[in-house]
Structure formats: structure tokens, C-alpha cells
Amino acid sequence: MSAPTPPPDLTAPLISLTWTDHVTGRQGHLVVDRLVRGVASGGLRMRPGCTLDEVAGLARGMTMKEALHFDADDSTVSYVPLGGAKGGIDCDPRDPEAYGVLVRYLRATRPYIERFWTMGEDLGLTQDTVDRAAAEAGLVSTVQAIHPLLDDETAARRRLADAFSVEVDGIGLAELVGGCGVAEAVLAVLDRSGTPYAGTRVSVQGFGTMGGATARFLSRSGLRIVAVADVKGTLAHPDGLDVETLLAARDAYGTVDRTALRPGDRELPADAWLSVDAEVLVPAAVSYAVDSVNQAAIGARWIVEAANMPVLPEAEELLARRGITVLPDVVVNSGTNAWWWWTLFGDVRPEADDAFARVRRAMRALIDLMLERAAADGTTPRAAAHALVADRLPVIAERYGWYGEGRPNRLSEA
Numbered sequence: 001m002s003a004p005t006p007p008p009d010l011t012a013p014l015i016s017l018t019w020t021d022h023v024t025g026r027q028g029h030l031v032v033d034r035l036v037r038g039v040a041s042g043g044l045r046m047r048p049g050c051t052l053d054e055v056a057g058l059a060r061g062m063t064m065k066e067a068l069h070f071d072a073d074d075s076t077v078s079y080v081p082l083g084g085a086k087g088g089i090d091c092d093p094r095d096p097e098a099y100g101v102l103v104r105y106l107r108a109t110r111p112y113i114e115r116f117w118t119m120g121e122d123l124g125l126t127q128d129t130v131d132r133a134a135a136e137a138g139l140v141s142t143v144q145a146i147h148p149l150l151d152d153e154t155a156a157r158r159r160l161a162d163a164f165s166v167e168v169d170g171i172g173l174a175e176l177v178g179g180c181g182v183a184e185a186v187l188a189v190l191d192r193s194g195t196p197y198a199g200t201r202v203s204v205q206g207f208g209t210m211g212g213a214t215a216r217f218l219s220r221s222g223l224r225i226v227a228v229a230d231v232k233g234t235l236a237h238p239d240g241l242d243v244e245t246l247l248a249a250r251d252a253y254g255t256v257d258r259t260a261l262r263p264g265d266r267e268l269p270a271d272a273w274l275s276v277d278a279e280v281l282v283p284a285a286v287s288y289a290v291d292s293v294n295q296a297a298i299g300a301r302w303i304v305e306a307a308n309m310p311v312l313p314e315a316e317e318l319l320a321r322r323g324i325t326v327l328p329d330v331v332v333n334s335g336t337n338a339w340w341w342w343t344l345f346g347d348v349r350p351e352a353d354d355a356f357a358r359v360r361r362a363m364r365a366l367i368d369l370m371l372e373r374a375a376a377d378g379t380t381p382r383a384a385a386h387a388l389v390a391d392r393l394p395v396i397a398e399r400y401g402w403y404g405e406g407r408p409n410r411l412s413e414a
Contacts, residue, residue, distance in 0.1 A: 013059060014083075014402075018052055019108050021101050028089040028105040033059035035116060035402045039145050040083035041066060041337060043122030044130060046098065047286070050088040054287060058086035058308050065334040067392040068366060068385065072399070079338075079345035081396055082146070085117050093124040094253065099133065106137035118143040120340065121209070123286065123307075126252060127164070127174060146344065156344045163343045163350035171213065171247070173352050174336075179213020180356050181335025182306040184363040185327055186218060186280055189302055192371065201240075201278040203227035203300070206285025208254030210306045210333065212247050214282055219243040229273035229285070230255045236266045236276055254285075274298050283310035290315045298324060305329035320380060328382040330389075331366050335359045 015032040029052045032040045042062035063084030070081040087109065091101050102125070106113070113119060113134075119142050121127040134142050141147070141157070150156045166173035190200060200223045204211045207230050215225045224240035232255060235241060242262060249260035258267065274281070274290070275297040283289045284306035290298070295315040303311060303319065303326045311319070316326050339355055342348040348358045374384035 013056055015112075016052065016056060019105060021104055023104065024091075024097055024101055026089065026091045026101050028087065028101075028108075029055040030085070030087045030109055030112060030117070031056045031059040032083065032085040032112070032117060033063045034083035036066070036081055036083045036396055037149060037400045038403045039116050039118060039149065040085035041118045041146075041341070042085035042087070043120050044087035044089070044125060045122035046089040046091055046093045046102065046124035048090060048092045050090045052088075054309075055086045055088040058088070058287075059084050061308060061330050062086055062337070063393075064330040064385070064389045065337055067389045067396060068331060068334060069338045069362065070392050070396055072392070072395050077342075077345075077347050078151075079341040079347050080400060082118065082341070083402075085119070086122075087117070087119060099129070102129070102133045103136050106133055106139065110137055110139060113139055113142065114144060116145045118146045123208075124253075126209075143340070143344070146341075150344065156346065159346065159350050160340070160344050163355070166350065166352055168352050169244075171216070173355060175209045176213045176216075176352070177339040177355055177359055178210050178333060178336035179215070179217050179306075181359045181363045182210065182214040182282065182284070182304060182332055183217030183221065184335075184360045185332045185367055186214075186223075186282070186302070186304050187221060188364050188367040189304070189325075189327065189371075192368075195279070197222040199224065200280065201226045201276075202280045202282060203229075203273045203276050203278040204282045204284055204306075205229040205273045205289060205310075206254060206283070206307065207246065207250055207256060208285070210336075211282065211284030212250065212254060214284060214306055215243045216247060223280075226278055227268075227273045227276040228256070229270060231270075232256075232258070233270050234268040234272040234276075235261065236268050236272065237262075237264055238277070239264075241265060271297075280304060283307045286310070288312055290319075292318060295319055300324065302327065305332050308333065316380070316382070326380070326382065327367070328385050331363075331370055331381075331385050334366070335363060338362060 013031045013033045019028045066081040091098050121130050147153045164174050202225050204215050207228050227236040246256050249257040279301050281300045281303045287309040289310040291312050292314045308329050348354045370384045374381050
């Protein structure tokens with residue numbers, strides 16, 4: 001008599017693979033954590049030292065972000081959640097060979113992108129670069145896997161293209177929506193604690209897509225951005241940096257031209273962003289930025305995770321003991337991903353005002369729900385977010401299925 005088949009491990013990723021570039025020997029990774037209706041969502045990052053474990057953690061985070069933006073009772077929304085996925089390439093994006101590596105990675109993963117991995121920019125890459133490389137690799141679009149789920153593919157693609165053409169004061173809407181969401185998370189927690197915006201000091205690590213946009217929204221809300229860190233070090237001013245000048249002086253990788261600094265601006269070591277006098281820290285660059293050692297330098301009251309996985313678990317435990325609250329990435333930086341799909345499915349118009357209003361409304365609701373759950377359960381915000389995901393994933397699986405089985409959409413008929 002054969003042994004009974006063990007139940008499947010639903011915490012393990014559905015697909016996990018490593019690719020080796022035949023030209024340079026560099027490696028890239030792809031992890032599909034879960035499918036919903038046969039599709040998963042998640043960006044592609046490029047950074048030296050990127051590992052399969054890192055990509056797997058990011059893919060699981062994408063599954064959570066999708067679930068957190070699912071409202072089973074809202075029948076007015078056309079977009080429904082996708083699964084989570086992520087790609088990563090172990091290469092410095094500034095390396096002269098980086099673009100060739102990117103194109104070859106996309107050629108190798110093309111069947112996955114065509115069928116079920118919808119992807120866009122992440123750390124180290126811009127959407128323009130990804131789109132150019134994708135076209136060279138023979139792809140119609142980096143989100144073509146979702147096209148069969150759309151009622152009108154042509155209209156949906158036009159909406160997304162129109163949205164990507166929108167600029168607000170020199171910065172593209174696609175870049176701004178993520179920072180809008182992060183900033184709203186900061187403002188929400190300040191409102192809940194009764195802390196006035198004016199005079200609240202913020203330190204931001206990373207001044208690229210997410211960090212730069214976050215700094216703009218917070219500065220325009222009256223907060224003081226007292227420190228900004230890029231690859232060259234930390235820029236600081238106790239009365240607040242001139243955010244718009246720094247934004248205009250940064251390159252494609254978020255590095256600020258130091259000739260744009262004012263006489264009172266200071267240049268400090270790279271890790272000084274952790275210890276400057278500030279109420280709010282916004283890590284918006286690399287993963288694993290706050291560890292069990294350097295967390296001791298932090299005196300802020302809140303850490304708001306704009307980057308993916310910037311605070312290590314052991315560091316978060318130590319921070320909690322000191323009364324420092326970490327707002328987790330799966331909630332805080334989920335606005336960009338949700339906005340892509342809201343736009344594609346027609347839930348928001350390809351206009352800045354509509355996009356920002358929707359992101360702000362969704363982020364406020366999520367922050368409130370998470371913090372109320374944390375208070376009720378006596379847990380951290382991260383544990384509360386994970387509990388919300390655990391409640392929603394079975395509902396999503398039952399309603400939509402992993403592979404779109406039984407669903408009346410074009411994907412299931414393909």
C-alpha cells in the first residue's frame with residue numbers, strides 16, 4: 001500500500017529558476033510565487049549581488065500586495081488581483097554590458113512574459129529601458145500576459161500609453177504614483193498620532209523613482225526633507241533641503257549633481273541618513289538596508305518602507321522594543337502596482353488627478369485597516385498586513401483559481 005500523498009506546500013513558489021548569460025556568465029532569476037487567473041505581476045530589478053532568495057522574497061511580497069488591494073465586496077472595480085512574481089539580474093546597471101545582459105535575459109524569459117508574467121521596472125532599471133530591451137527581445141509588451149483578460153485590449157493599451165505620457169512638473173505620472181502612495185502612508189500615520197505636518201522631519205534613503213517622488217509629495221505637504229541619501233553619500237540640511245532643485249539635478253539612477261547644492265547643505269557619509277534628527281525614515285533604495293547593528297543609530301519614530309524588504313526581521317524586532325514602528329513595504333509601496341492595473345482595466349482615467357486621488361484613497365484605507373488589525377491583535381503592522389493577506393488569499397483562489405480554470409475569460413479559452 002503506497003504512502004498517502006502529502007498536501008502541497010502553498011508557501012513554496014510555483015516556479016523558481018536561474019538563468020546564466022552565455023556571453024558574460026552573469027545570472028538572472030525569475031520566481032513566480034502564485035498565479036491568479038493564470039497571471040502574475042511583479043517587476044524586474046538589476047543590481048550587483050541579486051540572489052534567487054531575494055527574488056523569491058520579492059515575489060511573495062507581490063502576492064501580498066495584490067491580495068491587499070482586493071475587495072471581495074466591491075463590484076464596481078473591473079480589476080481583480082493577480083498572482084505575485086519577480087525577476088532579478090545580478091549585474092550593475094551602470095556596467096557597459098548591462099543592457100546586453102538585460103536583452104538576453106528577456107529573450108530567455110520571453111515565454112514566461114508572453115504567457116503569465118506581467119512585469120515592469122524595479123530597482124536599477126527605468127521603464128523606458130525595460131520597454132526598449134523588451135522590443136529588441138521580440139516582445140509585444142512587458143504586460144502582454146494580461147491582455148487576454150481585458151475586454152478591449154486596444155482601448156486598455158491606449159489608456160496605459162496615455163497615462164505614461166502624462167508629466168507633472170517635469171516628472172512622469174508612472175514615476176509619481178508610487179511616491180504618492182508612500183507619502184500618503186506617512187501622512188496617514190501622522191494624522192492617526194495627531195502629529196502636525198509642518199515641522200515633521202523626514203530622511204529619505206534613495207532618490208530614484210520612489211524616493212524622489214516621495215520626497216516631492218511630502219515636501220509639498222509641508223514636511224521637511226532634512227536628508228537624502230544616494231550612492232555618493234547623504235545630503236542634509238536641518239531646515240530642509242530644496243527638493244525640487246535636487247530632483248532637477250539627479251541622473252537616471254537617482255544620483256544628485258553636487259554642484260546644485262546650496263551653501264548650507266551638508267555632505268555626510270552614506271549611512272548618515274539613519275541617524276539624522278528626523279521623525280520619519282523612508283528607506284527607498286536597496287533591500288536589507290537596516291540590520292541588527294545599524295538599527296541602533298535610528299532615533300526616528302516611524303520607518304516607512306518605500307523599498308522592498310529594507311528592514312531585516314531581527315532589526316525590526318529590536319526597533320519595536322524601542323518603540324519605533326515599521327510600516328511594511330507590502331502596504332506602503334503597493335500603489336504603483338495597483339495603479340498599473342486600475343489604469344489598464346479602466347478603473348482610473350489616464351490623468352494625474354484621478355490617479356493620485358485613487359492611490360491616496362486606497363492607501364488611507366489600507367493603512368487604517370492594517371493599524372486597526374494590529375491594535376486588535378496586539379501585533380506589529382507587518383504581522384497585521386500578513387494576517388489580512390492570509391484572510392484574502394483563500395477567497396481569491398476560490399473565486400478566480402490559479403490558472404483561470406472555469407473562468408469566462410479569453411485566457412482560459414486560449
